Amino acid sequence: MTIAPCKKEKRHEADHYSWIKRRIKTEQIEKYLDNGKCFIDSIGIERSLAENTHPDPRRVRDILQKSLAVETLTLDETACLLHVEDPELLAEMQRVAAEVKVKVYDNRIVTFAPLYLSNFCVNDCLYCSFRRSNDQARRRILTNEEIRREIEVLAGVIGHKRLIVVYGEHPRSDIDYMVSTLQTIADVKVKTRKGWGQIRRCNVNAAPLSIEELRLLKDAGIGTFQVFQETYHRPTYEKVHPADTIKGDYLWRLYCMHRAMEAGVDDVGIGVLFGLYDWKFEVMALLCHAIELEDKFGIGPHTISFPRLEPAGNTPFVENPEHRVNDEAFKKLVTVLRLAVPYTGMILTARENARLRREVLPLGCTQTDASTKIDIGGYAERIDENQPDERQQFILGDTRSLDDVVRELAEAGYITSFCTAGYRCGRTGQKIMKLLRSGKEGQYCKLNAIITFREWLDDFGSEQTIAVGENVIEREIEQVKERLPGVYEQFLGYYEKTKAGNRDLYF
């Protein structure tokens, strides 16, 4: 027997559809088009890929010099690197990618945690277990009280300082919900072993927003605003994102970062879900996006992300994707992205397993996550348990704790940074572009990495990790003394105060 909806349900349904209908503002797409055309020139990308299939090693080495000078590569130069097959030349590219990363960002890896607040979604992306047609997904949206409990674990038990807060596209997680939850997150302060913990930077990963909504996010004090195009190849985009959904509008998504810049959100993150279409095309398209933002606003993407399609509960599409990216191709695409957009931050996530993360991180990545939970409410409710498949968007490859990851990084010679200083000191937009290209930002990275690493070791590190971490700190302090004598005394002052229990000191 079917029960007819009552009046209240009907009104609710009508509100829901009217919210969906009002999302896309065509005038906030059209104003950015060049003579009606979008900046992804698929034919140009294919041509460039076809014309650079036999790279001359001398040309490759010239291109590497350009990356080392922290200059954005052209499409042809990038196509040339994408076609390198010679193992020695590839190894040389990997060495230079690592060198570029150290030049721009020093020897540090920034860590963060993703925080999913809701899995209600009006879209129906074929590859995602949160899609509206997945009736096996258990839907949930966190209240402010539940969010507080998540933060108490993230900032008070694990020790994270930086989040990527993830919102589904749904009237229940609209801009008002975003602003109020960001405030809740910022307000939580937790006592730790020697001081106190707090989330100091919230990056946001959300659906495309309008200029007006982005202004509200800017006022809420967000860090990076991330929207991934998923695939830049339009026919594929249209195949995996049904036309009757908001996400089905390719251009609304593509021009979101233009709207962000116009709204004053000048710290943006772009990305591709690798595995939906040919990975070489996607790398070229990411570069086109970076160049477009540089040309139009003088500011490229602050970060590029490169998640691969992963298995997801009750999602047959991801079982055998036509364009699956194997591990070797994955390493190459990370290397080429680092060389093509040398100033950008690059995010490697716990989607990948621990072995692969060890191999890919040195190719130029700058950020990674750990102790990751992607089921809603998972930090407070299941910190020591596995996450049930039906509550996650996809299945994670690496579920190690932050302490384990920090120790492994320290053993490999990296310093883990919990720095969140950049955006709080106004080092965003064109200002940070200059600092990154000149290698000056790396100096701040080093100083803040040491101070925040000390803080984390004292508050959260296990004995074993403290022992390894202190060796790294000792070496890094020596480098500050040698390379940055002008700030050494002030730095030592901050460092000693931090050891004594002061918190949140930065350059």
Ligand code: SF4
């Ligand atoms: S990928 Fe994002 S927009 Fe698409 S169904 Fe999943 S949560 Fe919704």
